[in-house]
Amino acid sequence: MASRLLLVAFVSLFLSGCSNTLNPFCGSARPAPAIGSLSPSSVTFSEVQQGTVLTVNGSEFLPSSQVLINGKALSPSASSGQQLKVMLTTGVISGPGSVNVSVRTPSGNSSDLGCTSGGSSSVLVLTVK
Numbered sequence: 001m002a003s004r005l006l007l008v009a010f011v012s013l014f015l016s017g018c019s020n021t022l023n024p025f026c027g028s029a030r031p032a033p034a035i036g037s038l039s040p041s042s043v044t045f046s047e048v049q050q051g052t053v054l055t056v057n058g059s060e061f062l063p064s065s066q067v068l069i070n071g072k073a074l075s076p077s078a079s080s081g082q083q084l085k086v087m088l089t090t091g092v093i094s095g096p097g098s099v100n101v102s103v104r105t106p107s108g109n110s111s112d113l114g115c116t117s118g119g120s121s122s123v124l125v126l127t128v129k
Helices: 002-014 045-050
Strands: 034-039 052-059 066-069 072-074 083-088 097-105 124-128
Touching: 034 097, 034 124, 045 052, 052 097, 066 083
Parallel strands: none
Antiparallel strands: 034 052, 052 083, 066 072, 066 097, 097 124
């Protein structure tokens, strides 16, 4: 009986919001993406009208990561752990101005185990002239 209580206390401790490094069940948790730069950092609206590729540079990108353009989720056409590429068109950007760009990685199912998983990057601004 005492060993069962100890096991319940152990599992409760690790599944009650402790950090991923302490929770042995968090090994498959997805990291939050970090965005570092955009290439190019500015485009003309005529380039957007023709369709132009935006490269998002950063880290902790996964195949499930999406690029958010003013909140609209786009699946990258090419990706690696440090780069995501998306096509900018008038379906995504309707005119000149400042465009917010971020990356979101879905959490998967590890949050069910008390693990932090996935998340959103900070926002960088793309200038459309």
